[in-house]
Amino acid sequence: MNKKILFVSLCTFCLILLLTELNCSSKMTKEEQIARGKYLVNIGVCNDCHSPKIMTAMGPIPDTTRLLSGQPSDLQLPPIDTGMIAMGRWILTTGNLNAWVGPWGISFAANLTPDPSTGLGLWTRDIFIKTMRTGKHMGAGNDLLPPMPWQAIGGLTDKDLGCMFAYLQSIPPIINRVPTPIPPNMIAEKFIKE
Numbered sequence: 001m002n003k004k005i006l007f008v009s010l011c012t013f014c015l016i017l018l019l020t021e022l023n024c025s026s027k028m029t030k031e032e033q034i035a036r037g038k039y040l041v042n043i044g045v046c047n048d049c050h051s052p053k054i055m056t057a058m059g060p061i062p063d064t065t066r067l068l069s070g071q072p073s074d075l076q077l078p079p080i081d082t083g084m085i086a087m088g089r090w091i092l093t094t095g096n097l098n099a100w101v102g103p104w105g106i107s108f109a110a111n112l113t114p115d116p117s118t119g120l121g122l123w124t125r126d127i128f129i130k131t132m133r134t135g136k137h138m139g140a141g142n143d144l145l146p147p148m149p150w151q152a153i154g155g156l157t158d159k160d161l162g163c164m165f166a167y168l169q170s171i172p173p174i175i176n177r178v179p180t181p182i183p184p185n186m187i188a189e190k191f192i193k194e
């Protein structure tokens with residue numbers, strides 16, 4: 001083999017190696033991606049905030065009939081003492097850990113199931129990765145409100161975020177329109193002190 005051919009073959013080999021490395025999720029089957037995604041979603045405690053709960057004597061546990069479907073649309077919020085949520089005081093959460101109250105107003109954990117109108121059904125892997133990296137809705141919109149820990153989740157590799165998304169797209173779609181966030185100046189109007 002002359003030197004030129006050897007050089008071109010070597011370069012091609014390196015390029016293939018690089019491309020395979022950059023897109024290593026393609027080395028996993030869909031099933032393998034979903035299995036890894038399930039593992040990451042479970043240890044990433046997404047269920048803590050995003051799944052409705054059943055209350056037990058030992059505290060709330062995820063309701064397995066509607067996993068990751070977000071704050072139930074029909075759930076009434078208990079009244080709030082707005083004096084308690086001033087800066088430097090308390091951050092409050094409901095017993096299901098789906099709704100959070102703080103200086104940012106009230107945020108509701110999103111529906112992560114693949115329902116196209118109320119969940120992530122229309123999202124792509126790229127949108128999901130961009131959302132986790134930028135902390136912006138769909139990777140380009142409003143800032144995601146606390147306590148969504150996108151800064152930590154965004155530290156995962158593209159491959160792992162892709163697996164997470166593959167799992168979320170594989171779970172049963174649940175129709176649940178999560179309420180829109182309530183801005184700080186609306187809390188007092190919406191909720192009367194008890």
Ligand code: HEC
Pocket residue numbers: 040041044045046047048049050098100107108109110112131136137138143144145146147148149153164181
């Ligand atoms: C401590 C609570 C908490 C945890 C843990 C959490 N989230 Fe969230 N998440 C939220 C809240 C609250 C929102 C809504 C933020 C808003 O309205 O801006 C949200 C929003 C999102 C969104 C944006 C949805 C949209 O429509 O823009 C995605 C995607 C998401 N979370 C995925 C995850 C994943 C995946 C995990 C686990 C790896 C996770 N979250 C863990 C509380 C949490």
